Amino acid sequence: MNVTQQRALDRQVMGWLDEAHTRILKRLDQHFHVSTKDGARDLVTDVDRETEQFYVGKIHEYNPHANILSEEGYGDAVSSLAGQVWFVDPIDGTMNFVTEHAEFATMLAVFEDGKPLLAWIMDVVNHEVIHGGPELGIWQNEQVLATPLNRDLNEGLMILSGYRLLRGEMALPEIARQALGFRIYGSAGISFMHVLRGQAVGYLSAMRPWDYAAGIVLAQSLQLRVGRVDGQPIDVLQSGSVVVATPSTYASIMTIEQSN
Amino acid sequence: MNVTQQRALDRQVMGWLDEAHTRILKRLDQHFHVSTKDGARDLVTDVDRETEQFYVGKIHEYNPHANILSEEGYGDAVSSLAGQVWFVDPIDGTMNFVTEHAEFATMLAVFEDGKPLLAWIMDVVNHEVIHGGPELGIWQNEQVLATPLNRDLNEGLMILSGYRLLRGEMALPEIARQALGFRIYGSAGISFMHVLRGQAVGYLSAMRPWDYAAGIVLAQSLQLRVGRVDGQPIDVLQSGSVVVATPSTYASIMTIEQSN
Structure with missing residues:
Protein backbone atom coordinates (compact mmCIF):
# COMPACT_ATOMS: atom_id res chain seq x y z
CA MET A 1 0.00 0.00 0.00
CA LEU A 145 2.65 15.40 16.44
CA ALA A 146 6.36 16.01 17.05
CA THR A 147 8.87 13.53 18.48
CA PRO A 148 8.74 13.93 22.28
CA LEU A 149 11.76 15.37 24.10
CA ASN A 150 14.19 12.63 25.12
CA ARG A 151 13.70 13.03 28.88
CA ASP A 152 15.04 10.42 31.29
CA LEU A 153 13.05 8.50 33.89
CA ASN A 154 13.95 10.94 36.69
CA GLU A 155 12.81 13.90 34.56
CA GLY A 156 9.24 12.88 33.84
CA LEU A 157 6.13 10.87 34.65
CA MET A 158 6.09 7.08 34.27
CA ILE A 159 2.71 5.36 33.79
CA LEU A 160 2.37 1.92 35.38
CA SER A 161 -0.04 -0.97 35.80
CA GLY A 162 -1.64 -0.63 39.26
CA TYR A 163 -2.01 -4.20 40.50
CA ARG A 164 1.35 -5.31 39.14
CA LEU A 165 2.96 -2.42 41.01
CA LEU A 166 1.11 -3.51 44.16
CA ARG A 167 2.41 -7.07 43.75
CA GLY A 168 5.94 -5.80 43.14
CA GLU A 169 6.14 -7.41 39.70
CA MET A 170 8.47 -6.41 36.84
CA ALA A 171 10.55 -4.19 39.18
CA LEU A 172 7.71 -1.66 39.01
CA PRO A 173 8.28 -0.34 42.57
CA GLU A 174 11.92 0.45 41.76
CA ILE A 175 10.91 2.11 38.47
CA ALA A 176 8.33 4.18 40.38
CA ARG A 177 10.95 5.21 42.95
CA GLN A 178 13.41 6.36 40.27
CA ALA A 179 10.81 8.26 38.22
CA LEU A 180 10.14 11.95 38.84
CA GLY A 181 6.55 10.84 39.38
CA PHE A 182 4.27 7.95 38.46
CA ARG A 183 0.65 7.71 37.44
CA ILE A 184 -2.00 4.98 37.10
CA TYR A 185 -4.76 5.62 34.55
CA GLY A 186 -6.32 2.19 33.95
CA SER A 187 -6.37 2.38 30.14
CA ALA A 188 -3.53 1.36 27.82
CA GLY A 189 -4.82 3.67 25.10
CA ILE A 190 -5.00 6.73 27.36
CA SER A 191 -1.54 5.85 28.74
CA PHE A 192 -0.01 5.49 25.25
CA MET A 193 -1.51 8.87 24.30
CA HIS A 194 0.30 10.54 27.22
CA VAL A 195 3.64 9.07 26.06
CA LEU A 196 3.02 9.90 22.38
CA ARG A 197 2.30 13.55 23.27
CA GLY A 198 5.40 13.74 25.50
CA GLN A 199 3.30 14.19 28.67
CA ALA A 200 4.88 11.05 30.18
CA VAL A 201 8.34 9.58 29.60
CA GLY A 202 7.10 5.99 29.49
CA TYR A 203 4.43 3.36 30.08
CA LEU A 204 4.95 -0.23 31.21
CA SER A 205 2.27 -2.90 31.57
CA ALA A 206 1.42 -6.52 30.82
CA MET A 207 -0.58 -6.32 27.63
CA ARG A 208 -2.41 -8.41 25.08
CA PRO A 209 -1.93 -7.80 21.32
CA TRP A 210 -4.94 -5.42 20.94
CA ASP A 211 -3.74 -3.42 23.99
CA TYR A 212 -0.40 -2.46 22.43
CA ALA A 213 -0.46 -3.02 18.64
CA ALA A 214 -1.70 0.51 17.83
CA GLY A 215 0.48 2.08 20.51
CA ILE A 216 3.76 0.59 19.30
CA VAL A 217 3.09 1.50 15.65
CA LEU A 218 2.53 5.14 16.63
CA ALA A 219 5.41 5.19 19.15
CA GLN A 220 8.02 3.78 16.76
CA SER A 221 6.98 6.31 14.13
CA LEU A 222 7.78 9.06 16.68
CA GLN A 223 11.27 7.62 17.46
CA LEU A 224 10.15 6.31 20.84
CA ARG A 225 11.52 2.94 21.94
CA VAL A 226 9.31 -0.12 22.45
CA GLY A 227 10.27 -3.56 23.72
CA ARG A 228 9.49 -6.40 26.06
CA VAL A 229 10.85 -6.09 29.58
CA ASP A 230 12.34 -9.60 29.33
CA GLY A 231 14.52 -8.38 26.44
CA GLN A 232 12.88 -10.73 23.91
CA PRO A 233 11.76 -9.25 20.57
CA ILE A 234 8.11 -8.19 20.36
CA ASP A 235 5.79 -10.61 18.56
CA VAL A 236 2.62 -8.59 18.13
CA LEU A 237 0.52 -11.77 18.07
CA GLN A 238 1.63 -12.59 21.63
CA SER A 239 0.79 -11.14 25.05
CA GLY A 240 3.71 -9.82 27.09
CA SER A 241 5.09 -7.13 29.36
CA VAL A 242 5.72 -4.24 27.04
CA VAL A 243 7.42 -0.91 27.66
CA VAL A 244 7.17 2.22 25.52
CA ALA A 245 9.42 5.13 26.45
CA THR A 246 11.77 7.86 25.31
CA PRO A 247 15.20 6.41 24.40
CA SER A 248 16.77 7.64 27.68
CA THR A 249 13.93 6.34 29.84
CA TYR A 250 13.93 3.03 27.93
CA ALA A 251 17.64 2.55 28.73
CA SER A 252 17.08 3.39 32.42
CA ILE A 253 14.17 0.96 32.67
CA MET A 254 16.09 -1.85 30.97
CA THR A 255 18.99 -1.33 33.39
CA ILE A 256 16.56 -1.67 36.31
CA GLU A 257 14.91 -4.75 34.76
CA GLN A 258 18.25 -6.47 34.13
CA SER A 259 19.45 -5.99 37.70
CA ASN A 260 16.06 -7.23 39.00
CA MET B 1 -23.60 36.15 54.27
CA LEU B 145 -24.25 18.20 40.36
CA ALA B 146 -26.19 15.35 42.01
CA THR B 147 -25.13 13.39 45.10
CA PRO B 148 -23.02 10.46 43.84
CA LEU B 149 -24.35 6.91 44.14
CA ASN B 150 -23.38 5.36 47.48
CA ARG B 151 -21.08 2.70 46.01
CA ASP B 152 -18.76 0.70 48.27
CA LEU B 153 -14.98 0.38 47.92
CA ASN B 154 -15.23 -2.88 45.96
CA GLU B 155 -17.69 -1.31 43.52
CA GLY B 156 -15.64 1.63 42.29
CA LEU B 157 -12.33 3.37 41.76
CA MET B 158 -10.26 4.62 44.69
CA ILE B 159 -7.76 7.43 44.08
CA LEU B 160 -4.55 7.29 46.12
CA SER B 161 -1.31 9.11 46.77
CA GLY B 162 1.43 7.37 44.76
CA TYR B 163 4.51 7.51 46.97
CA ARG B 164 2.58 6.80 50.18
CA LEU B 165 1.15 3.71 48.50
CA LEU B 166 4.67 2.69 47.47
CA ARG B 167 5.89 3.10 51.07
CA GLY B 168 2.90 1.12 52.39
CA GLU B 169 1.67 4.04 54.52
CA MET B 170 -1.88 4.56 55.84
CA ALA B 171 -2.88 0.98 54.87
CA LEU B 172 -3.00 2.19 51.25
CA PRO B 173 -1.91 -1.19 49.77
CA GLU B 174 -4.81 -2.94 51.56
CA ILE B 175 -7.28 -0.25 50.44
CA ALA B 176 -5.99 -0.67 46.88
CA ARG B 177 -6.43 -4.45 47.08
CA GLN B 178 -10.03 -4.16 48.30
CA ALA B 179 -11.05 -1.50 45.76
CA LEU B 180 -12.53 -2.48 42.40
CA GLY B 181 -9.66 -0.46 40.94
CA PHE B 182 -7.29 2.31 41.98
CA ARG B 183 -5.86 5.31 40.19
CA ILE B 184 -3.06 7.84 40.75
CA TYR B 185 -3.55 11.28 39.17
CA GLY B 186 -1.04 13.51 40.99
CA SER B 187 -3.44 16.40 41.68
CA ALA B 188 -5.72 16.72 44.72
CA GLY B 189 -8.09 18.99 42.80
CA ILE B 190 -8.44 16.62 39.84
CA SER B 191 -8.88 13.71 42.28
CA PHE B 192 -11.58 15.54 44.28
CA MET B 193 -13.40 16.32 41.02
CA HIS B 194 -13.57 12.61 40.18
CA VAL B 195 -15.14 11.85 43.58
CA LEU B 196 -17.55 14.83 43.42
CA ARG B 197 -18.81 13.68 40.01
CA GLY B 198 -19.21 10.07 41.22
CA GLN B 199 -16.46 8.81 38.88
CA ALA B 200 -14.49 7.48 41.87
CA VAL B 201 -15.77 6.21 45.24
CA GLY B 202 -13.05 7.93 47.24
CA TYR B 203 -9.71 9.72 47.49
CA LEU B 204 -7.14 9.45 50.28
CA SER B 205 -3.93 11.43 50.62
CA ALA B 206 -1.77 13.41 53.03
CA MET B 207 -2.78 16.99 52.40
CA ARG B 208 -2.12 20.54 53.47
CA PRO B 209 -5.02 22.97 54.15
CA TRP B 210 -5.11 24.47 50.60
CA ASP B 211 -5.06 20.94 49.13
CA TYR B 212 -8.33 19.88 50.77
CA ALA B 213 -10.27 22.96 52.02
CA ALA B 214 -12.23 23.44 48.78
CA GLY B 215 -12.68 19.69 48.28
CA ILE B 216 -14.24 19.02 51.68
CA VAL B 217 -16.65 21.98 51.42
CA LEU B 218 -17.94 20.67 48.08
CA ALA B 219 -17.93 17.01 49.21
CA GLN B 220 -19.92 17.61 52.40
CA SER B 221 -22.48 19.62 50.44
CA LEU B 222 -23.00 16.51 48.25
CA GLN B 223 -23.49 14.20 51.28
CA LEU B 224 -20.07 12.61 50.81
CA ARG B 225 -18.10 11.79 53.97
CA VAL B 226 -14.81 13.46 54.85
CA GLY B 227 -12.47 12.77 57.76
CA ARG B 228 -8.95 12.16 58.90
CA VAL B 229 -7.72 8.57 58.68
CA ASP B 230 -6.54 8.76 62.32
CA GLY B 231 -10.17 9.35 63.39
CA GLN B 232 -9.44 12.85 64.77
CA PRO B 233 -11.76 15.70 63.72
CA ILE B 234 -10.62 17.78 60.76
CA ASP B 235 -9.04 21.14 61.60
CA VAL B 236 -8.86 22.86 58.23
CA LEU B 237 -5.88 24.96 59.40
CA GLN B 238 -3.81 21.76 59.89
CA SER B 239 -2.18 19.32 57.48
CA GLY B 240 -3.25 15.69 57.78
CA SER B 241 -4.20 12.46 56.05
CA VAL B 242 -7.68 13.15 54.76
CA VAL B 243 -10.18 10.82 53.12
CA VAL B 244 -13.22 11.84 51.07
CA ALA B 245 -15.59 9.07 50.00
CA THR B 246 -19.13 7.85 49.61
CA PRO B 247 -20.61 6.86 53.00
CA SER B 248 -20.18 3.11 52.26
CA THR B 249 -16.61 3.49 51.04
CA TYR B 250 -15.78 5.75 53.99
CA ALA B 251 -16.96 3.05 56.42
CA SER B 252 -14.93 0.36 54.60
CA ILE B 253 -11.80 2.51 54.63
CA MET B 254 -12.15 3.35 58.32
CA THR B 255 -12.50 -0.37 59.12
CA ILE B 256 -9.26 -1.04 57.24
CA GLU B 257 -7.50 1.89 58.94
CA GLN B 258 -8.59 0.80 62.43
CA SER B 259 -7.34 -2.77 61.95
CA ASN B 260 -4.06 -1.43 60.54
Missing part, protein backbone atom coordinates in the same frame (compact mmCIF):
# COMPACT_ATOMS: atom_id res chain seq x y z
CA ASN A 2 1.59 3.27 -1.11
CA VAL A 3 1.42 6.53 0.86
CA THR A 4 -1.51 7.86 -1.19
CA GLN A 5 -3.48 4.70 -0.45
CA GLN A 6 -2.47 4.93 3.21
CA ARG A 7 -3.71 8.53 3.39
CA ALA A 8 -7.03 7.48 1.87
CA LEU A 9 -7.37 4.59 4.35
CA ASP A 10 -6.50 6.92 7.24
CA ARG A 11 -9.31 9.31 6.15
CA GLN A 12 -11.73 6.39 5.84
CA VAL A 13 -10.93 5.02 9.31
CA MET A 14 -11.19 8.54 10.80
CA GLY A 15 -14.76 8.47 9.49
CA TRP A 16 -15.41 5.13 11.25
CA LEU A 17 -14.03 6.66 14.46
CA ASP A 18 -16.32 9.69 14.17
CA GLU A 19 -19.26 7.31 13.86
CA ALA A 20 -17.99 5.16 16.78
CA HIS A 21 -17.56 8.31 18.90
CA THR A 22 -21.21 9.28 18.35
CA ARG A 23 -22.49 5.73 18.96
CA ILE A 24 -20.46 5.18 22.15
CA LEU A 25 -21.37 8.55 23.72
CA LYS A 26 -25.06 7.89 22.97
CA ARG A 27 -24.79 4.48 24.67
CA LEU A 28 -23.29 6.14 27.78
CA ASP A 29 -26.65 7.86 28.32
CA GLN A 30 -28.56 4.59 28.06
CA HIS A 31 -28.62 1.43 30.14
CA PHE A 32 -25.93 -1.06 29.19
CA HIS A 33 -25.19 -4.49 30.57
CA VAL A 34 -21.90 -5.10 32.44
CA SER A 35 -20.50 -8.59 33.00
CA THR A 36 -17.16 -10.04 34.03
CA LYS A 37 -14.74 -12.16 32.01
CA ASP A 38 -11.59 -13.39 33.77
CA GLY A 39 -12.23 -12.15 37.35
CA ALA A 40 -14.16 -9.28 39.00
CA ARG A 41 -11.90 -6.61 37.48
CA ASP A 42 -12.06 -7.85 33.88
CA LEU A 43 -15.26 -6.18 32.69
CA VAL A 44 -17.10 -6.33 29.38
CA THR A 45 -20.26 -4.51 28.31
CA ASP A 46 -22.74 -4.60 25.44
CA VAL A 47 -20.96 -1.49 24.15
CA ASP A 48 -17.62 -3.32 23.86
CA ARG A 49 -19.31 -6.03 21.77
CA GLU A 50 -21.42 -3.68 19.62
CA THR A 51 -18.43 -1.43 18.90
CA GLU A 52 -16.23 -4.39 17.95
CA GLN A 53 -18.93 -5.71 15.60
CA PHE A 54 -19.18 -2.24 14.06
CA TYR A 55 -15.40 -2.13 13.36
CA VAL A 56 -15.28 -5.74 12.11
CA GLY A 57 -18.12 -4.94 9.68
CA LYS A 58 -16.31 -1.83 8.40
CA ILE A 59 -12.99 -3.66 7.99
CA HIS A 60 -14.57 -6.56 6.11
CA GLU A 61 -16.38 -4.07 3.85
CA TYR A 62 -13.04 -2.37 3.15
CA ASN A 63 -11.14 -5.64 2.66
CA PRO A 64 -12.99 -8.97 2.74
CA HIS A 65 -9.62 -10.77 2.93
CA ALA A 66 -8.36 -8.98 6.04
CA ASN A 67 -7.66 -11.02 9.16
CA ILE A 68 -8.83 -9.41 12.39
CA LEU A 69 -7.41 -10.02 15.88
CA SER A 70 -9.92 -8.49 18.28
CA GLU A 71 -10.63 -8.49 22.00
CA GLU A 72 -14.22 -9.72 22.15
CA GLY A 73 -13.94 -12.56 19.65
CA TYR A 74 -15.85 -11.24 16.59
CA GLY A 75 -12.65 -11.34 14.56
CA ASP A 76 -10.61 -14.29 13.34
CA ALA A 77 -8.22 -16.85 14.82
CA VAL A 78 -5.06 -15.14 13.61
CA SER A 79 -1.88 -17.21 13.78
CA SER A 80 0.29 -15.38 11.25
CA LEU A 81 1.01 -11.83 10.11
CA ALA A 82 0.78 -12.85 6.42
CA GLY A 83 -1.48 -10.58 4.35
CA GLN A 84 -3.42 -7.72 5.90
CA VAL A 85 -3.95 -8.09 9.66
CA TRP A 86 -6.03 -5.71 11.79
CA PHE A 87 -5.92 -5.34 15.59
CA VAL A 88 -9.11 -4.09 17.23
CA ASP A 89 -9.74 -2.98 20.83
CA PRO A 90 -13.27 -1.56 20.82
CA ILE A 91 -13.28 -0.16 24.40
CA ASP A 92 -9.90 -0.06 26.11
CA GLY A 93 -10.27 0.71 29.82
CA THR A 94 -13.73 -0.82 30.24
CA MET A 95 -13.59 -0.25 34.04
CA ASN A 96 -13.12 3.48 33.41
CA PHE A 97 -15.90 3.36 30.81
CA VAL A 98 -18.28 1.75 33.34
CA THR A 99 -17.36 3.70 36.50
CA GLU A 100 -16.20 7.07 35.14
CA HIS A 101 -17.85 7.38 31.72
CA ALA A 102 -14.48 8.86 30.75
CA GLU A 103 -10.77 8.05 30.29
CA PHE A 104 -11.28 5.10 27.93
CA ALA A 105 -10.04 4.61 24.37
CA THR A 106 -10.75 2.73 21.18
CA MET A 107 -7.79 1.39 19.18
CA LEU A 108 -7.16 0.03 15.69
CA ALA A 109 -3.96 -0.97 13.89
CA VAL A 110 -3.25 -2.50 10.49
CA PHE A 111 -0.18 -4.48 9.39
CA GLU A 112 0.69 -5.80 5.92
CA ASP A 113 2.86 -8.93 5.76
CA GLY A 114 4.20 -8.12 9.23
CA LYS A 115 4.95 -4.48 8.41
CA PRO A 116 3.14 -1.86 10.52
CA LEU A 117 1.17 0.48 8.26
CA LEU A 118 -1.23 2.65 10.24
CA ALA A 119 -2.77 2.91 13.69
CA TRP A 120 -5.41 4.93 15.52
CA ILE A 121 -6.02 5.59 19.23
CA MET A 122 -9.07 7.70 20.16
CA ASP A 123 -9.71 9.24 23.56
CA VAL A 124 -13.43 8.81 23.00
CA VAL A 125 -14.91 11.39 25.40
CA ASN A 126 -12.48 14.12 24.31
CA HIS A 127 -12.78 13.06 20.63
CA GLU A 128 -8.99 13.19 20.23
CA VAL A 129 -7.40 10.72 17.82
CA ILE A 130 -3.67 10.07 17.51
CA HIS A 131 -3.19 8.41 14.12
CA GLY A 132 -0.75 7.74 11.32
CA GLY A 133 2.18 5.44 10.68
CA PRO A 134 5.87 5.20 9.81
CA GLU A 135 5.38 6.51 6.25
CA LEU A 136 2.45 8.89 6.80
CA GLY A 137 3.72 10.61 9.96
CA ILE A 138 1.78 10.99 13.20
CA TRP A 139 -1.09 13.36 13.83
CA GLN A 140 -3.38 14.31 16.69
CA ASN A 141 -6.63 15.03 14.86
CA GLU A 142 -5.44 17.50 12.13
CA GLN A 143 -2.20 18.55 13.85
CA VAL A 144 1.24 16.95 13.27
CA ASN B 2 -27.07 35.20 53.00
CA VAL B 3 -27.73 33.01 49.97
CA THR B 4 -28.24 35.98 47.64
CA GLN B 5 -24.87 37.39 48.67
CA GLN B 6 -23.31 33.95 48.27
CA ARG B 7 -24.74 33.66 44.76
CA ALA B 8 -23.27 37.07 43.89
CA LEU B 9 -19.87 36.09 45.31
CA ASP B 10 -19.96 32.79 43.40
CA ARG B 11 -20.59 34.72 40.13
CA GLN B 12 -17.76 37.12 40.96
CA VAL B 13 -15.25 34.33 41.68
CA MET B 14 -16.32 32.49 38.51
CA GLY B 15 -15.20 35.67 36.71
CA TRP B 16 -11.80 35.52 38.44
CA LEU B 17 -11.50 31.88 37.38
CA ASP B 18 -12.28 32.72 33.75
CA GLU B 19 -9.50 35.29 33.86
CA ALA B 20 -7.12 32.85 35.60
CA HIS B 21 -7.94 30.19 32.96
CA THR B 22 -6.95 32.57 30.15
CA ARG B 23 -3.79 33.74 31.94
CA ILE B 24 -2.59 30.22 32.83
CA LEU B 25 -3.17 28.76 29.36
CA LYS B 26 -1.31 31.70 27.81
CA ARG B 27 1.63 31.06 30.19
CA LEU B 28 1.74 27.41 29.11
CA ASP B 29 2.80 28.59 25.63
CA GLN B 30 5.60 30.74 27.03
CA HIS B 31 8.78 29.96 28.91
CA PHE B 32 8.29 29.69 32.66
CA HIS B 33 10.80 29.03 35.40
CA VAL B 34 10.58 25.80 37.43
CA SER B 35 12.27 25.40 40.81
CA THR B 36 12.00 22.96 43.70
CA LYS B 37 10.80 23.58 47.25
CA ASP B 38 10.94 20.65 49.69
CA GLY B 39 12.72 18.02 47.54
CA ALA B 40 13.02 17.20 43.82
CA ARG B 41 9.31 16.34 43.49
CA ASP B 42 7.94 19.50 45.15
CA LEU B 43 7.89 21.90 42.22
CA VAL B 44 6.95 25.55 41.98
CA THR B 45 6.86 27.83 38.93
CA ASP B 46 6.46 31.51 38.14
CA VAL B 47 2.88 30.67 37.15
CA ASP B 48 2.06 29.32 40.65
CA ARG B 49 3.31 32.60 42.16
CA GLU B 50 1.69 34.93 39.60
CA THR B 51 -1.64 33.14 39.87
CA GLU B 52 -1.60 33.27 43.66
CA GLN B 53 -0.82 37.00 43.58
CA PHE B 54 -3.72 37.47 41.13
CA TYR B 55 -6.17 35.71 43.50
CA VAL B 56 -4.83 37.47 46.61
CA GLY B 57 -5.31 40.82 44.85
CA LYS B 58 -8.89 39.94 43.85
CA ILE B 59 -9.78 38.72 47.36
CA HIS B 60 -8.36 41.82 49.03
CA GLU B 61 -10.27 44.01 46.57
CA TYR B 62 -13.47 42.12 47.43
CA ASN B 63 -12.81 42.16 51.20
CA PRO B 64 -9.79 44.03 52.61
CA HIS B 65 -10.38 42.31 55.98
CA ALA B 66 -10.21 38.75 54.64
CA ASN B 67 -7.46 36.46 55.91
CA ILE B 68 -5.85 34.30 53.26
CA LEU B 69 -4.13 30.95 53.78
CA SER B 70 -2.27 30.23 50.53
CA GLU B 71 0.36 27.83 49.24
CA GLU B 72 3.07 30.17 47.97
CA GLY B 73 3.09 32.63 50.87
CA TYR B 74 1.47 35.76 49.42
CA GLY B 75 -1.41 35.42 51.90
CA ASP B 76 -1.44 35.86 55.66
CA ALA B 77 -0.25 33.91 58.70
CA VAL B 78 -3.66 32.51 59.60
CA SER B 79 -3.98 31.00 63.08
CA SER B 80 -7.74 31.18 63.59
CA LEU B 81 -10.95 30.74 61.59
CA ALA B 82 -12.46 33.94 63.07
CA GLY B 83 -13.87 36.32 60.45
CA GLN B 84 -13.62 35.58 56.73
CA VAL B 85 -10.85 33.12 55.82
CA TRP B 86 -9.90 32.17 52.25
CA PHE B 87 -7.87 29.11 51.18
CA VAL B 88 -5.95 29.46 47.91
CA ASP B 89 -4.11 26.83 45.86
CA PRO B 90 -3.12 28.60 42.63
CA ILE B 91 -1.76 25.54 40.75
CA ASP B 92 -2.56 22.19 42.31
CA GLY B 93 -0.58 19.40 40.65
CA THR B 94 2.39 21.52 39.63
CA MET B 95 4.28 18.41 38.41
CA ASN B 96 1.42 17.69 35.99
CA PHE B 97 1.39 21.36 35.00
CA VAL B 98 5.11 21.24 34.21
CA THR B 99 5.38 17.81 32.56
CA GLU B 100 1.93 17.32 31.02
CA HIS B 101 0.56 20.82 30.53
CA ALA B 102 -2.69 19.20 31.70
CA GLU B 103 -4.42 17.52 34.66
CA PHE B 104 -3.84 20.35 37.13
CA ALA B 105 -6.34 22.45 39.08
CA THR B 106 -6.77 25.77 40.81
CA MET B 107 -8.73 25.85 44.09
CA LEU B 108 -10.37 28.46 46.31
CA ALA B 109 -12.54 28.16 49.42
CA VAL B 110 -14.06 30.71 51.79
CA PHE B 111 -15.14 30.18 55.42
CA GLU B 112 -16.91 32.63 57.75
CA ASP B 113 -16.28 32.23 61.47
CA GLY B 114 -15.36 28.59 60.88
CA LYS B 115 -18.43 27.85 58.76
CA PRO B 116 -17.76 26.69 55.17
CA LEU B 117 -19.52 29.00 52.71
CA LEU B 118 -18.36 28.41 49.15
CA ALA B 119 -15.61 26.63 47.22
CA TRP B 120 -14.32 26.32 43.67
CA ILE B 121 -12.14 23.70 41.95
CA MET B 122 -11.26 24.30 38.29
CA ASP B 123 -9.77 21.71 35.94
CA VAL B 124 -7.92 24.47 34.13
CA VAL B 125 -7.23 22.89 30.72
CA ASN B 126 -10.80 21.59 30.37
CA HIS B 127 -12.22 24.83 31.84
CA GLU B 128 -14.53 22.84 34.13
CA VAL B 129 -15.34 24.33 37.53
CA ILE B 130 -17.10 22.50 40.36
CA HIS B 131 -18.40 25.20 42.69
CA GLY B 132 -21.01 26.05 45.31
CA GLY B 133 -21.54 25.33 48.99
CA PRO B 134 -23.86 23.85 51.62
CA GLU B 135 -26.55 26.53 51.12
CA LEU B 136 -26.09 27.28 47.43
CA GLY B 137 -25.88 23.69 46.16
CA ILE B 138 -23.12 22.26 43.96
CA TRP B 139 -22.66 22.91 40.26
CA GLN B 140 -20.28 21.90 37.49
CA ASN B 141 -20.14 25.06 35.38
CA GLU B 142 -23.89 25.82 34.86
CA GLN B 143 -25.17 22.31 35.63
CA VAL B 144 -26.37 21.08 39.06
